[in-house]
Amino acid sequence: MLEPITTRPPDGPAMLSIRDLDVHFPLANGQLVRAVEQLSLTLRAGETVGLVGESGSGKTTVGKTALRLVKPTAGHIEIGGMDVIDVSARDLRKLRQKAQIIFQDPHSSLNPRMTIRRAVSEGLILNTDLRGRTLRDRVSETLTSLGLPAQFHDRYPHELSGGQKQRVCIARALVLDPDLLVLDEPTSALDVSVQAQILGILKDLRDTRPSLTQLFISHNLAVIRFLCERVAVMYLGRIVEEGPVEQVFDAPAHPYTRALLSAVPVPEAVKRPDRMRLSGDIPSPTNVPKGCAFHTRCPIAEKGLCDTTPPPALTPGPGRMALCHFAGRTTEQT
Amino acid sequence: MTDHPLLDIRDFSLVFDTFDGTYHAIDGVNLSLQPGEALGLVGETGCGKSVLTRAAFGLVPSPPARITGGSVQLQGRELLGLSDRALRQVRGREVAMIFQDPMTYLNPVFRVGTQLVDAIRAQSGGQTKRDEAKAIALDMLEKVQLPNPNRQFAAYPHELSGGMRQRVLIAMALAAKPKLLIADEPTTALDVTIQAQILDLMAELVADMGLTMIMISHDLGVVAQVCSRIAVMYAGKIVEDAPVARIFDAPAHPYTKGLLAALPHPFRRQDRLESIPGTLPDLLHPPAGCLFAARCPHAAPICAKPVPMRRIDDSHRVACTLYDPAREKDRADA
């Protein structure tokens, strides 16, 4: 049986709020990489939101900037009401505990000379007053709850499989009892059977830690559909569509979302009839097309409009947004 | 099937002599391919897909590899035991290969056209004149639907995107009109919209040119777009081999079923994914029986004996005692 779809009230308190974010990187040759442009995104407390897009679209940069691991060029970011950009050293320390990030490659995220127990204890020692027995118990509980029982706790990373290492990384983040978890392609380096375990763990967190907010970054649409309540689709540094996962996947409003969905290789024998193929390649973020950034590849682009005028953020439905002059029309077509 | 197979691999086994002992990478593989067939070879990391398809054509250096038995016949001609020189000719003219990262196979300092012309001339043992080779090259660039072939002919590899480079490599591979194309994760490094373009192209080449192909992927969805048959590998053995529709709609092997249940689906709501419990067997000390037994919910005493591939019907083979009449008897005796 399927559970009813849970969507948080749209007016719940914001855990992560990003407004008008620009992140630009100057290159040695004088060019400017516009990794993130005028991006706004709000995550309500307890929500799991997926950030999806192709390589180079800016997903990682958004995640890192939200946690202040990258300095933004312009914009506002708040985590749990705390200004992340104008932040004192003391508040930054608090932020480092309350907001955690998990990366794609669990192997390079772990110190090879540290046991699993030490790796998970470290953050607690650094950020809390927990010591001795209480610290030990907290670490053991967390590891065990993620399917790593006692016999693993004194092992070193090289003695664990990829999936087990990723669980250690998740334990290391969760032990600090964060409010916000940013996950950057946490299953992309894993085989599907192992990915299923990690996705199960992350989905369970929605029940066991209902106040935990998750920003789940991935290029894999199937994974986002499985795990997330809402999804934001990125193209060339912008969010081009946003909304409840089921609605966006079933009736995408933006032509790029439609193309992305119809490009997913579906694991079934019948070929899908509703194929839509994009021609050409993704433009470079050093040279973002004028008007609508997607107009060079968009099958329904209108000359004289899309190549000159940036599209407004339209509302194709409640809780939805699409950055396209014709957002309404494209919904009808699907 | 009464046709003569194009490729016939029989009881093929290969070990690696390592510091820790003998690693049984490939064990008793049987696989045959009819002309015009496109076979998808799938399985998780390290299961032996690349080693199998490379070793069959003399591309795995020995030592450390050692082929311990079997035969590989291409149109009835035995390849195992051929000299390096003869194998190089087979690879140049009869079997072509493309890989995940096209840049590794393109020389950054020469123009794309120069490399294509050289490759085409080498494929014919220097028989083809330069201008003939150029005509073939341009024709091939057109066949792989590279936009503006004349311009790309004069470009350097770094001026092309990943998808365009993969098209160039496909053009190079197909210029010699090979009997067999091995494509090893040809789209894994590409973005999903570009992957879709390349998969469309490969499906067209199979349909229009009658290409015979083995396409390797860890992604069942990817091979489903192009192939008509799928062979599933696990720990150095093929465990199931069936038409695409059978694999998805009526998988027979518990491992294949496990893989499918672990897969998130982009267009379906799923509350849970099933992961496969346990870990891969130690191929330094492989058990005598079914290599999946330690993870299989149906494991029985009979599974501890060697489990051969058996036919369920004309087109469907599986290595599992569930389809062995002796299994019932075994249980009755116990």
Ligand SMILES: Nc1ncnc2c1ncn2[C@@H]1O[C@H](COP(=O)(O)OP(=O)(O)OP(=O)(O)O)[C@@H](O)[C@H]1O
């Ligand atoms: N420090 C940097 N200097 C220059 N350019 C950068 C830097 N960091 C990121 N970029 C560029 O910013 C753009 C967005 O990068 P980002 O890594 O956030 O994208 P992504 O969508 O997560 O990509 P991927 O899926 O490949 O990881 C890319 O063009 C990238 O090359």
Ligand SMILES: Nc1ncnc2c1ncn2[C@@H]1O[C@H](COP(=O)(O)OP(=O)(O)O)[C@@H](O)[C@H]1O
């Ligand atoms: N040179 C080598 N020495 C020892 N083991 C090897 C060597 N090359 C490959 N292997 C092992 O053989 C197995 C199959 O490898 P491979 O065919 O590359 O897997 P994949 O299915 O991912 O392509 C793996 O366990 C790998 O570690």
Ligand code: SF4
């Ligand atoms: S604004 Fe124009 S170019 Fe951009 S997505 Fe909409 S139709 Fe396409």
Ligand code: SF4
């Ligand atoms: S042979 Fe036995 S252990 Fe192996 S897959 Fe079949 S039932 Fe399971």
Ligand SMILES: [Mg+2]
């Ligand atoms: Mg990234």
Ligand SMILES: [Mg+2]
């Ligand atoms: Mg491989």
